[in-house]
Amino acid sequence: MNSPRPTDEKFKKHLIKEYKELYPKLQEVCTPEDIRHLKSWIKNAFANDAYDDMRFEQHTLIHRLHTLHILLDDMGLKRSSVISLLILANVQKECKTLEEAENDFGSDVCTILNGLVKTQALYAKSPVIESENFRNLLLSFAEDMRVILILIADRVNLMRAMRYTSNDNIRKQVATEAAYLYAPLAHKLGLYKLKSELEDLSLKYMNREMFAYIKDKLQETKESRDIYIADFIAPIKKKLEEVGLKFTIKGRTKSIHSIWNKLIKQNTTIEKIYDLFAIRIVLDTPLEREKLECWQVYSIITDMYNPNPKRLKDWLSIPKSNGYESLHTTVMGPEGKWVEVQIRTQRMDEIAERGFAAHWKYKGVKSETGLDEWLTNMREALEQQDIKDSREVMDQFKMDLYEDEIFVFTPKGDLHQLPKGATVLDFAFRIHSRLGCQCTGAIVNQKHVPLKYELGSGDQVEILTSSTQSPKQAWLNFVTTSKAKSKIRQSLKELQARYVAFGKEELERKFKNRKLIYDEKVMMRLIKKMGFKTVTDFMSHVGDGSVSINDIIDKYLTLKQEMEDTDQTQRSAEGYSMQQVQKLEADEAPIKEDVLVIDQNLKGVEFHLSKCCNPIYGDDVFGFVTINDGIKIHRVDCPNATQMRERYGYRIVPARWAGKSTGKQYPITLRVVGQDDIGIVTNITSIITKEPGVSLRNISIDSNDGLFNGTLTVMVSDQGKLNTLTKKLQSVKGVKNVMR
Helix, strand or coil, X not given: CCCXXXXXXXXXXXXXXXXXXXXXXXXXXXXXXHHHHHHHHHHHHHHCCCCCCECCCCEHHHHXXXXXXXXXXXXXXXXXHHHHHHHHHHHHCCCCCHHHHHHHHCHHHHHHHHHHHHHXXXXXXXXXXXXXXXXXXXXXXXXXXXXHXXXXXXXXXXXXXXXXXXXXXXXXXXXXXXXXXXXXXXXXXXXXXXHHHHHHHHHHHHCHHHHHHHHHHHHHCHHHHHHHHHHHHHHHHHHHHHCCCCEEEEEEECCHXXXXXXXXXXXCCHHHCCCCEEEEEEECCCHHHHHHHHHHHHHXXXXXXXXXXXXXXXCCCCCXXXXXXXXXXXXXXXXXCEEEEEEEEHHHHXXXXXXXXXXXXXXXXXXXXXXXXXXXXXXXXXXXXXXXXXXXXXXXXXXXXXXXXXXXXXXXXXXXXXXXXXXXXXXHHHHCHHHHHCEEEEEECCEEECCCXXXXXXXXXXXXXXXXXXXXXXXXXXXXXXXXXXXXXHHHHHHHHXXXXXXXXXXXXXXXXXXXXXXXXXXXXXXXXXXXXXXXXXXXXXXXXXXXXXXXXXXXXXXHHHHHHHHHHHHHHHHHHHHHHHXXXXXXXXXXXXXXXXXXXXXXXXXXXXXXXXXXXXXXXXXXXXXXXXXXXXXXXXXXXXXXXXXXXXXEEEEEECCCCCCCCXXXXXXXXXXXXXXXXXXXXXXXXXXXXXXXXXXXXXXXXXXXEEEEEEEECCHHHHHHHHHHHHCCCCEEEEEC
């Protein structure tokens, strides 16, 4: 049943019901004066139709109230965040100003509102953010951590409400963005419950068949899994009670998205995935005994079940940067099945469930989460990045969010957190940009190591520098952090600009000294002949001395003389020759009617057909914007499609075939499986040769124990002819299956 509309008679009752459910929670975080002001602002918004919008068939105010439940229940956010979300519509529709908000609610609310207004403006036309606006979106996030949290809550609510819309295209686009942006953000902030929900809902809308398959399989095996977990827990529970510990034990199944990831990565079936479930032991213990009792539980469990030493994760000694504390191990349970065990206290469990926001409740316990440093680094990297690099920023940003963490020490014992895979150079840039630019290596655990040495947790690192050192292009190949990459690019750009200016100045001076006239046409041809792609690249090499100016001038004079000598004698012949070639090419070129329409209505856009799935005319296709090779066209059922949509959804553009398929053939590889009967190969090749508009390029047949497995490469003009050929091949006696 759809959510009530403002025009429905039921709307008022529904709104009052929602508000009554929320009111006690508002009283806990807001003062009576806040609530009085809020009522005034909400009335003002209704009077000015500020709430007169729908989001996936859901009224704006109802949507905001649902989002507030997530902020309060799942994130533990307080007064400023709650008020900001409720009065956002007033500021968006300009019924009220930020100054009025500051007067009624204070500067803290005003700061959050400012960030929310910026992000909402980017979504004004569409619920999906375009790649060129991505950098602006992240900068808006980076104003205040609470802006990120509110936007995550809003996206979770939006994903829940998407069941009301019938627009499958928008649903998939919103789901894709939730998977590649909001789920990683929730992961970074420790909101693991919401992260799993975003991933599961994204999979549901992007790949309904797979989602339903895994869900049904889990339902089928639920009873046996419950029995297994109960048997696994029983001896642990008995032993913990005997030693006098206070605890609760929860059994849980991994999320559908997590299982889907395992199916893809391990290329296996759901029946063969044994670590589908995990248990969590939550201790009720005072702060001073937390670590002691967690390790005591670990000892008890590993005495009963053999642990996998490679799967021990100790976030008790050094918590994650988002405040997450827990002890994880994986043990071999009955029937040879792996079971993950998480051991933590009630305080740790609340932080794990509610993430960064819950950490504020325990500020006296752990004062620094490390997220402020991450936010600062993110802001610096984004502010220094060119707009044209927005896709690269997006890739790097997501990579930073999902990376595991390592912890390294300075010689003085200061602790620094870095992503797994970070190098000496990443660490140098983390300490200071100048230190990174002048880094020549390091002493790690008393041993000299190079710049690209990969650091591990617990390493003690002393950076070595030289005043003559400067950033190199090759550094970008091995640094992993966005801060290091952005600082290196910035330094290289500044260095190149100096070389270009110096190169131009030196070249002009040499020409002037030798009284030569600078001919732009000759110089451009020389630059191309020397293998430089751009004038800037050429001038940069002149400036840094890697090419000799005297050598350039000699080549310039030689080329100029050659051009002058051949200009008169060959001009007419050259012109005739080119015209003839162009005419011949025009005569021979087929009329390309089988064009692709890219992104709804664009024709004539340069594209390449992907080799991983070999799309042909008539296939359902989409475009993928590559970094260096333009737009590549993939089939919708391409083996790589799911991964591309999840990881690089912002690069996906709609595409469809238009016109007619005339004069163009596509190579298609077919796999034929069947019984090795006499004459079967002859029958297959006979069908192909007789089929109009189809030609056989290659055939390879392997036979074993009466079965054959063959691959055929054929040239076809469109999907219709391919389907006809496939049906005829399947009708051959002995052929069991024909697959593309």
